[in-house]
Every structure is written in structure tokens, then in C-alpha cells.
Amino acid sequence: MIDANTVQDLCQKAIDMRSESYAPYSDFLVGSAILTDDGKIFTGCNIENSAFGPSICAERTAIVKAVSEGHRDFAAIAIAGGKRDGELQYCAPCGVCRQVMREFCKPSFKIYLAKSAADYQEFTLADLLPESFGPENLE
Numbered sequence: 001m002i003d004a005n006t007v008q009d010l011c012q013k014a015i016d017m018r019s020e021s022y023a024p025y026s027d028f029l030v031g032s033a034i035l036t037d038d039g040k041i042f043t044g045c046n047i048e049n050s051a052f053g054p055s056i057c058a059e060r061t062a063i064v065k066a067v068s069e070g071h072r073d074f075a076a077i078a079i080a081g082g083k084r085d086g087e088l089q090y091c092a093p094c095g096v097c098r099q100v101m102r103e104f105c106k107p108s109f110k111i112y113l114a115k116s117a118a119d120y121q122e123f124t125l126a127d128l129l130p131e132s133f134g135p136e137n138l139e
């Protein structure tokens with residue numbers, strides 16, 4: 001169980017990270033904040049590229065930052081996205097990010113789609129990626 005203050009903190013950090021987005025092509029700014037099982041938070045933003053393909057989403061930025069610092073066990077992620085001059089949406093993670101979550105996160109991993117620190121939708125990874133393929137398939 002993740003307490004309400006922690007969820008609000010995660011959501012606010014995701015919202016704040018939108019200011020670091022590099023999204024000159026889509027003008028769609030996304031921030032994220034992922035919580036490790038031992039209580040650390042790593043943040044991310046989307047970083048686009050003129051060749052389009054190398055662009056990376058906010059969620060994967062946060063995950064690769066955490067994994068590269070030795071953290072592989074996660075409890076939750078908050079995501080905040082919307083057009084640069086528009087309102088925040090309940091911005092769901094793309095399919096590639098869901099699959100990357102699947103690599104490291106349990107089915108009960110929480111995904112918060114934040115419009116503000118207190119206004120968010122809550123899902124689990126199992127909700128958003130049912131019948132998935134993962135590391136156990138290769139055992």
C-alpha cells in the first residue's frame with residue numbers, strides 16, 4: 001500500500017519534470033517519477049530527436065536512470081502529459097513503455113496518470129498489459 005502523500009509527491013514530481021521535456025516536434029510534454037521498493041524516486045521526461053526513432057518517452061527515461069543506478073525493483077510510477085500550452089491529460093503510457101515496465105515491475109505495480117497532485121487515475125501494470133510476455137517466458 002502506497003500512502004496518499006507519497007502518491008501526491010510522485011504526481012507532483014512528474015508534473016514538475018515536464019519543464020525538462022525536450023519535445024520540439026510534438027510539443028507534447030511528458031514528465032514521470034518512479035518509486036523504488038526501497039523508497040527512492042527517479043524522474044524522467046520525454047526527449048525527442050530530429051530522426052524521430054531515437055526519441056525516448058518520459059517513463060523509459062526514469063526507468064533507465066533508476067536501473068543504471070542499480071535499482072530494479074519498483075512500486076509505482078506517475079506520468080503527467082499534455083500539449084505544451086494545453087491542460088494536462090490522463091496520459092497513459094505507450095505500448096513500448098508498458099513492455100519495458102513489464103521487464104522490471106510486478107503485475108501489481110501502480111501507474112498513476114496525473115492531471116494534478118490530487119487528481120489522478122490509478123491502474124496496475126496488469127490492467128494495462130494483460131496476457132503479457134516477460135522474462136519468465138525465457139526461463
Ligand code: THU
Nearest residue numbers: 026028030046057058092093094
Ligand atoms: N510520450 C511519453 O513520453 N510518454 C507517454 O506515455 C506517451 C508519449 C512522448 C513521446 C513523444 O515525445 C511525445 O510524447 C508525443 O508522442
